[in-house]
Amino acid sequence: MKITVRVWRQANPSDEGKMVGYDLDDVSEHMSFLEMLDVLNERLTLEGEEPIAFDSDCREGICGMCGLVINGLAHGPERTTTCQLHMRSFKDGDVIDIEPWRSSSFPVVKDLVVDRGAFDRIIQAGGYISAPTGSAPEANNLPVPKEDADHAFEAATCIGCGACVAACPNGSAMLFTAAKITHLGLLPQGQPERAARVVGMVEQHDHEGFGNCTNIGECTAACPKGIPLETISRLNRDLLGALAKGKA
Numbered sequence: 152m153k154i155t156v157r158v159w160r161q162a163n164p165s166d167e168g169k170m171v172g173y174d175l176d177d178v179s180e181h182m183s184f185l186e187m188l189d190v191l192n193e194r195l196t197l198e199g200e201e202p203i204a205f206d207s208d209c210r211e212g213i214c215g216m217c218g219l220v221i222n223g224l225a226h227g228p229e230r231t232t233t234c235q236l237h238m239r240s241f242k243d244g245d246v247i248d249i250e251p252w253r254s255s256s257f258p259v260v261k262d263l264v265v266d267r268g269a270f271d272r273i274i275q276a277g278g279y280i281s282a283p284t285g286s287a288p289e290a291n292n293l294p295v296p297k298e299d300a301d302h303a304f305e306a307a308t309c310i311g312c313g314a315c316v317a318a319c320p321n322g323s324a325m326l327f328t329a330a331k332i333t334h335l336g337l338l339p340q341g342q343p344e345r346a347a348r349v350v351g352m353v354e355q356h357d358h359e360g361f362g363n364c365t366n367i368g369e370c371t372a373a374c375p376k377g378i379p380l381e382t383i384s385r386l387n388r389d390l391l392g393a394l395a396k397g398k399a
């Protein structure tokens with residue numbers, strides 16, 4: 152396939168940045184999207200140009216590093232991570248715009264790389280438990296209702312990619328925060344800190360400058376792990392309960 156990519160190039164956080172076009176003549180439909188960028192970078196390097204900076208690690212859809220806005224959509228046209236997106240989702244002659252996550256809480260470091268440290272600080276504000284876990288316990292020592300276990304597991308699949316923020320018109324990180332609160336708050340080990348956790352993490356979310364949730368649902372539509380919108384309702388119930396108990 153012959154394609155044209157228009158890529159956001161920004162030398163450093165204070166650079167204005169601009170879209171730069173590159174033509175590629177020999178793109179295989181079997182390449183992943185990141186492999187297409189690897190090929191382009193190899194060419195740029197051989198031509199003595201600065202390669203395009205972008206993040207990736209596992210390239211298996213589990214680490215959450217590879218977030219890009221592709222043709223205006225977080226992670227592109229498929230409901231998956233950018234590393235699991237393949238060039239067969241595009242066709243010969245396509246022009247593809249590639250941008251970093253757009254959120255003032257995720258400042259651009261260089262080109263397509265953003266600083267997602269805000270997510271780390273939300274986790275630090277309460278995304279942990281204090282129960283001593285020791286070695287692996289016998290699975291049935293602490294019975295957990297099947298429904299709770301299923302919802303906790305579903306929430307725990309959040310990979311912290313940030314697509315929910317990039318997709319949300321309010322720039323809210325409530326789906327991410329709700330997933331982290333839910334996967335601990337539904338399990339017995341997560342109960343001692345449950346109220347302080349939700350209050351602390353929501354406070355940090357707001358402090359980082361993320362917007363509030365107005366139930367638009369773009370976050371869940373863009374989430375590569377399908378975290379449902381009702382996870383945010385769970386957060387809201389937990390938060391109201393904690394505030395009613397005077398944990399604020």
Ligand code: SF4
Pocket residue numbers: 308309310311312313314315316326327330370373374375376377378
């Ligand atoms: S909730 Fe979904 S979109 Fe948001 S960070 Fe987690 S996995 Fe990514």
Ligand code: FES
Pocket residue numbers: 206207208209210211212213214215216217232233234235
């Ligand atoms: S590189 Fe790890 S999820 Fe894409």
